[in-house]
Amino acid sequence: MGVKHGREYDEILKDLTIAVGQIPDSYLFFEMEGEEWQQLSPEEKREVHEALAEDLFYGLGTEPVIEVGSGVVMHDKEQHRINLLIGDEELTVVPLI
Secondary structure, eight states: OOOOOSSOHHHHHHHHHHHHTTSTTGGGGGTOOHHHHHHSOHHHHHHHHHHHHHHHHHHTTTOSEEEETTEEEEEETTTTEEEEEETTEEEEEEEOO
16 A cells, blocks of 8 residues: 555655665665675666665555665654664655655
8 A cells, every 4th residue: 555645656756766775785675685786787776776665665554664774764654754764864855745
């Protein structure tokens, strides 16, 4: 089902794809090795990040916190946004409305 949102899904997906691309080891979510990741072309990496963003969007509908490599992706229902964190540092925010 995904998370509740007021923005166009395509816009959210685009922003979330860019955001997960900022997590340096996001490929670990798909159990890829670093060598495998490095062998992908930039377009293939973008496709993997888009698939990850889609999985997160729908997964956050049931699990409010999902680990992605060294990052954490959290659905903030009260603020209507998705927060991406690495350690204690906020990486980025994707608004849902």
